[in-house]
Amino acid sequence: MNSRFQVARPLEAKKRKAPPAARGGALSEDVRNAIRPGQSVALLQALHILTADARLNQDSRRKLKQVYHLYQFIEKLLLELPPRTDAVGSQAALTVADHGAGKSYLGFILYDLFFKALGSGHIYGIETRAELVEKSQQLAQALGFDRMTFLNLSVAESTTSEALPRQIDVVTALHACDTATDDAIAFGLAKRARAFALVPCCQAEVARHLGGSRALMLARTPLAELWRHPLHARELGSQLTNVLRCLYLEAMGYQVTVTELVGWEHSMKNELILARFTGQKKRAAAERLRAVLKEFGLEALLDTRFTLPPDNSGDNQK
Numbered sequence: 001m002n003s004r005f006q007v008a009r010p011l012e013a014k015k016r017k018a019p020p021a022a023r024g025g026a027l028s029e030d031v032r033n034a035i036r037p038g039q040s041v042a043l044l045q046a047l048h049i050l051t052a053d054a055r056l057n058q059d060s061r062r063k064l065k066q067v068y069h070l071y072q073f074i075e076k077l078l079l080e081l082p083p084r085t086d087a088v089g090s091q092a093a094l095t096v097a098d099h100g101a102g103k104s105y106l107g108f109i110l111y112d113l114f115f116k117a118l119g120s121g122h123i124y125g126i127e128t129r130a131e132l133v134e135k136s137q138q139l140a141q142a143l144g145f146d147r148m149t150f151l152n153l154s155v156a157e158s159t160t161s162e163a164l165p166r167q168i169d170v171v172t173a174l175h176a177c178d179t180a181t182d183d184a185i186a187f188g189l190a191k192r193a194r195a196f197a198l199v200p201c202c203q204a205e206v207a208r209h210l211g212g213s214r215a216l217m218l219a220r221t222p223l224a225e226l227w228r229h230p231l232h233a234r235e236l237g238s239q240l241t242n243v244l245r246c247l248y249l250e251a252m253g254y255q256v257t258v259t260e261l262v263g264w265e266h267s268m269k270n271e272l273i274l275a276r277f278t279g280q281k282k283r284a285a286a287e288r289l290r291a292v293l294k295e296f297g298l299e300a301l302l303d304t305r306f307t308l309p310p311d312n313s314g315d316n317q318k
Contacts, residue, residue: 027054034061036068040112046139047105067105069261070174070197073274075114077170077195080276084167084194094121095165097191099155099173099184101125104136106174111145124168125150126158155183159190167192175201182305185245189252196249196275199261200242205305207237209298217297242271244292248306249275250285281309 027041034056035044044050049060056064078094086092094115098107104125115121125148127133133152140148151163158164171188173181181200188196210217210227217224227233246256254275261272286308293299293306302308 031056034064036113038113038117039109040143043108043112043143046143047103047108049105063105066261067109067174070106070172070199070272071109071113073272074110074170074172074197077197077274077276078114081169081194084169092167094118094170095124095168096121096170096172097124097126097158097164097168097187097193099126099158099171099187100176100180101127101132101136101150102129102174103132104139104150106172107136107148108139108143108145111148115147116145120147122147122149122165124148124164126153126155128152128154155180155187159187164191169193170195170197172197174199177202179205179305181245185249192277194277196254196273198245198273198275200238200245200271200273203238203241204234205237206241206244206296206298206301207234209300210237210296221295223295240292240296242273244289244301244306246273247285247289247292248308249273250282251289251308253277253279253281 027035031050031054035041041050041054044064045052045054049064050056074096078096081094084092096107096110098104098110101107104127107123107125111123115123125133125136127136127150130152133150136148136150140146140150149163151158151161153161153163168188168191171184171191171193173184176184176198181198181203182205184198185196187193207227210233211230218228227236242258246258249256255278257274259272259274261270289306289308290299290302293301
């Protein structure tokens, strides 16, 4: 057993308390229209999406809309997955790993609306902040969500931890900041994930690389004007990062779709990357990936973020 992972400690029986229910028992028409049928009001209150008297404020309404939209996409991915067998030949239960889970809004709602009725399957919430892991485990126990596990792990640790199964069906990452989305992709590739649902946030790594080679690139190509100013470098770096991630996933055997999560009035971090494993590693995508990296002076990322397999890259030599 990997000694570095920490699973939240079980609650003592006497401390277990169910989240508060809506006072008076009746929900307003506004709230009934906003939440999905079958959704646990107690869960939404415990997550502070609903207030103690079962009302929505503007911020929680926006948050709920984002999570519901992402849930719809993930539900579709899960329903489309063909059955697979485990090591002993039995049908394997579905597994989801939520990276950078935070307070686990997504994981809890996914369990409540999909896994609870399914009667099988498991959701793993992976988070580096121990206090959030502890609180999430306590809430799962209070609600009887016994097929949820919360792990205080980094992505690198989660890839090799014995607390996680050898294969994960769907990897999610909602608003994973900077390189956390890349880490979630690396985890999913190591776990032979059959699908990804990723909503990146605050990508800065490529912008740092662009800024570091600005003078050299300005002398080489007029395209460097696109990132001569730091603000433009940040915006271009964010766009370029997601383009590279999509090419990388295609090169690794995934069919990729990019869409909006919700309207821009709800969130500026609005890009949703969906990837389904087909097993067809696209050589053209690998070639385009290398070409784009070369064009922007980012070849060093071939040895870190975008390491290509030998069968579609030739090699990763500069």
